[in-house]
Amino acid sequence: MTIAREKPPSIILQGGRHAGIRRWLWAVALLVFVMVVVGGATRLTGSGLSITEWKPITGALPPLSAEAWASEFAKYRESPQYRLLNQGMDLGEFQFIYWWEWGHRQLGRFIGLVYLAGFLVVAARRLLPWRQTLILFGMGLLLGLQGAIGWIMVASGLEPGMIAVAPVKLTLHLTFAGLFFASIVAFATWLTPPRRIEPSKARGMAWLLLALLFGQIALGGLVAGSRAGFTYNTWPLMDGALVPDAQTLFVRPSFWENFVDNAALVQFNHRLGAYLLLALALWHAVSLRRAAPGSGGAKRATVIAGLTLAQGLLGIVTLLLVVPLWAGLAHQALGFLVLAMGVVHVTRTQGGARA
Structure with missing residues (x-):
């Protein structure tokens, strides 16, 4: 009975070799989980349409002056959501919803950087066979696609007569988040030695x-x-x-x-x-x-x-x-x-x- 429960040497070796990769993947999974919660808060507070432009690089900086805040607020006042739902909102109320959406986008950028950094280490040091590395690359493409879907979703809410994003596009955004999250959890679990066979x-x-x-x-x-x-x-x-x-x-x-x-x-x-x-x-x-x-x-x-x-x-x-x-x-x-x-x-x- 004792012998039957012992772990095969290959699995013990794998557990030691891939511990760093597993920690990286579980960290990404945790970040995605937090991202989903923050995304839910962004939706429930009505903040998702507060930033009306998609600037993957320069958009990382928030407004840093009164003039910059006035400019961002002016852009939002041109949106259908403001005109049909939030008419009369003051700058302080706008800043509240702006920070939720800005934080949501920054967290997305941070997840992308963490995933890219980990992938580059795995690929450069050849820590996994090429097939598994290729799978990680495909998962990275899925993450990038998720970001693009996020903007497509936001853009749907900026169309004339809209006060929120299109339900189908929100569902697509959430489902792709689930797919990426599931792929990360699956890969990390796959690399984790079971307690017994x-x-x-x-x-x-x-x-x-x-x-x-x-x-x-x-x-x-x-x-x-x-x-x-x-x-x-x-x-x-x-x-x-x-x-x-x-x-x-x-x-x-x-x-x-x-x-x-x-x-x-x-x-x-x-x-x-x-x-x-x-x-x-x-x-x-x-x-x-x-x-x-x-x-x-x-x-x-x-x-x-x-x-x-x-x-x-x-x-x-x-x-x-x-x-x-x-x-x-x-x-x-x-x-x-x-x-x-x-x-x-x-x-x-x-x-x-x-x-």
């Missing part, structure tokens, strides 16, 4: 759970983008029924438009996604605990089920309280923690660390 079980179910987690995050993005959380603030009933009538769910003339712009259907789909995800997570945990009690897979599945249940309860609280800032941010943060655990679970069920 165990047979891979329930791979298909682990992947299905992860797919549903991504789907639920995307649905959450649509809820945030359409501000659907500020309506139908009751549970378990919605508009007085478990299932609202068709006239409520499909009020838009275009059938598909209801799925992104109709607050009733967007929120209803997010509720259904939560029920389905929780049911599957609980069933997966019970199944693994019966099939392989005490195994790492069973423990991970149990943690995922517990986090999913907590996330569902927090979502209900957020809805009933009409999305206060603390609850909205906690709900978004916990969603990404569940995603991280789902990624770890999938990575481990694929066979754990490799030499």
